[in-house]
Amino acid sequence: MIFRDYGQTGKKVSLLGFGGMRFSHVDDHEECVRMMVAAAEGGVNYFDTAPGYFETKSEIVFGKGFAELRRRNLPYYAATKTFKTTESDIRTEIEGQLKRLDIPAIDFYHIWCITSLDNWQDRKKDGILQTFKKLKEEGLIRHICVSSHLIKDEIRELLMEGVFEGVLFGYSAYNFQTRQEAFDAIRARKLGAVVMNPLGGGIIPQHPELFKFLHRPGDPGEGTVAAALRFLWDHPEISVTLEGFQTLAQVQEALNAINGYQPRTAAELEAVKARADASFEGICTGCAYCDECPQDIPIPQFMDAYNQKLLNSKPGVDPIADRLKWHWQLDKSIAGKCVSCGQCESACTQHINIIERLKEIAG
Numbered sequence: 603m604i605f606r607d608y609g610q611t612g613k614k615v616s617l618l619g620f621g622g623m624r625f626s627h628v629d630d631h632e633e634c635v636r637m638m639v640a641a642a643e644g645g646v647n648y649f650d651t652a653p654g655y656f657e658t659k660s661e662i663v664f665g666k667g668f669a670e671l672r673r674r675n676l677p678y679y680a681a682t683k684t685f686k687t688t689e690s691d692i693r694t695e696i697e698g699q700l701k702r703l704d705i706p707a708i709d710f711y712h713i714w715c716i717t718s719l720d721n722w723q724d725r726k727k728d729g730i731l732q733t734f735k736k737l738k739e740e741g742l743i744r745h746i747c748v749s750s751h752l753i754k755d756e757i758r759e760l761l762m763e764g765v766f767e768g769v770l771f772g773y774s775a776y777n778f779q780t781r782q783e784a785f786d787a788i789r790a791r792k793l794g795a796v797v798m799n800p801l802g803g804g805i806i807p808q809h810p811e812l813f814k815f816l817h818r819p820g821d822p823g824e825g826t827v828a829a830a831l832r833f834l835w836d837h838p839e840i841s842v843t844l845e846g847f848q849t850l851a852q853v854q855e856a857l858n859a860i861n862g863y864q865p866r867t868a869a870e871l872e873a874v875k876a877r878a879d880a881s882f883e884g885i886c887t888g889c890a891y892c893d894e895c896p897q898d899i900p901i902p903q904f905m906d907a908y909n910q911k912l913l914n915s916k917p918g919v920d921p922i923a924d925r926l927k928w929h930w931q932l933d934k935s936i937a938g939k940c941v942s943c944g945q946c947e948s949a950c951t952q953h954i955n956i957i958e959r960l961k962e963i964a965g
C-alpha cells in the first residue's frame with residue numbers, strides 16, 4: 603500500500619480508500635465486515651461513509667467493521683458527512699453517527715455536498731463553521747472537511763476559504779478537465795484531497811474505447827480500470843482515491859492494482875491529459891469554455907447530463923433528468939431558456955451541438 607499525507611493534519615492515509623456507498627448486500631453484515639477487514643489487511647486505512655448511504659445502513663455496517671478492525675489491531679480513519687446546517691440539527695446528527703459508527707470521534711467530518719456558492723453562503727449564515735469548530739474543540743470531530751460537485755473557479759473559491767483541512771470531490775479520467783482549478787487551492791492551502799467516482803460512475807469500464815488515451819504506449823496488456831486508477835494515483839496532490847466496493851472480489855482487484863502500480867512522471871501525465879480531447883469526440887469534457895451563457899444556463903452541467911444519456915443509460919432511468927436532479931440539483935426546464943444565440947457552440951472545444959441538445963432536454 604502507498605500512504606500519503608492528508609494535507610497538514612499529520613495523518614498518513616492509504617492512497618486507496620474504502621467507500622461505503624455501493625455494498626451489494628448491505629444487510630449482510632458479515633460479508634460487508636469481511637470486505638472491510640480484507641481492505642484493512644491490504645493496508646487501506648481510510649473508510650468513507652455518509653448518513654444517506656442506504657439510509658444509515660452503511661454507517662451501521664461501518665460501526666461493525668470498525669469494531670472488528672479494533673479487535674484485530676488494524677488501524678483505520680473514519681470519514682462521514684452531514685447535510686445539516688444548524689447547531690442543534692448537527693448535534694443530533696452526530697450523536698446518531700457516533701453511535702452507529704461505534705467510535706468516540708469522527709476523524710474527517712465533511713460539510714456535505716456544497717451545490718453552489720450561494721448554497722455555501724446560506725450554510726454559513728446558519729453558523730455551520732462555528733458549529734464545526736466547536737465540535738472539533740470538544741473532540742467529537744478531528745478534522746473539518748468539505749465535499750462538493752462545484753467545478754472550475756467556483757471549487758477553487760470554496761476551497762480557498764481557509765477553514766477546511768481537506769476536500770472530497772469527483773475527479774477521474776472522464777471529468778478531469780472540469781476540476782483542475784481545485785488543485786490550485788489544494789496546493790495553496792495544503793489540503794488533503796480525496797477523490798470519489800474514480801471510474802466516472804461506471805462510464806470508464808463501460809467504454810474502454812474512449813479511454814485508450816490512458817494507456818502507456820506499448821503496454822496493451824493494461825486494463826482500462828487499472829489505467830484509470832493509475833491516472834489518479836499519478837497526481838501527487840491526491841491523498842486518497844475512494845472506491846465504492848460492491849464485493850470482496852472488487853476489494854482484492856483494487857489491492858492488486860495498487861500493489862502493481864508504477865508511477866509516471868509529471869510530463870507523462872500531462873501528455874496523457876493532452877490526448878484526451880481527441881478520444882472524446884462528441885462528448886462534453888467539462889472544459890467550461892462555453893460557460894458564459896447570457897441566459898445563465900449552466901451549460902457544462904447540462905452537457906454532462908447529456909453525456910449520461912450517451913454513455914451511462916440504465917433501464918428505467920431517465921439519465922439526463924436523473925443526473926440533473928441528483929448530481930447537479932438543477933431542473934431540466936432551465937434548458938428552455940436558451941435563445942439560440944450560438945455563443946456557446948462557437949466556444950465549444952468538442953464542437954457539440956449544444957442548442958439541439960438543450961432543446962431535447964427542455965422537451
Ligand code: SF4
Nearest residue numbers: 895940941943944946
Ligand atoms: S445558444 Fe443558448 S445556451 Fe448557448 S449561449 Fe446562447 S442562450 Fe446560452
Ligand code: SF4
Nearest residue numbers: 886887889890892950
Ligand atoms: S459543452 Fe463543449 S465547451 Fe462546454 S464544457 Fe462541454 S466540451 Fe467544454
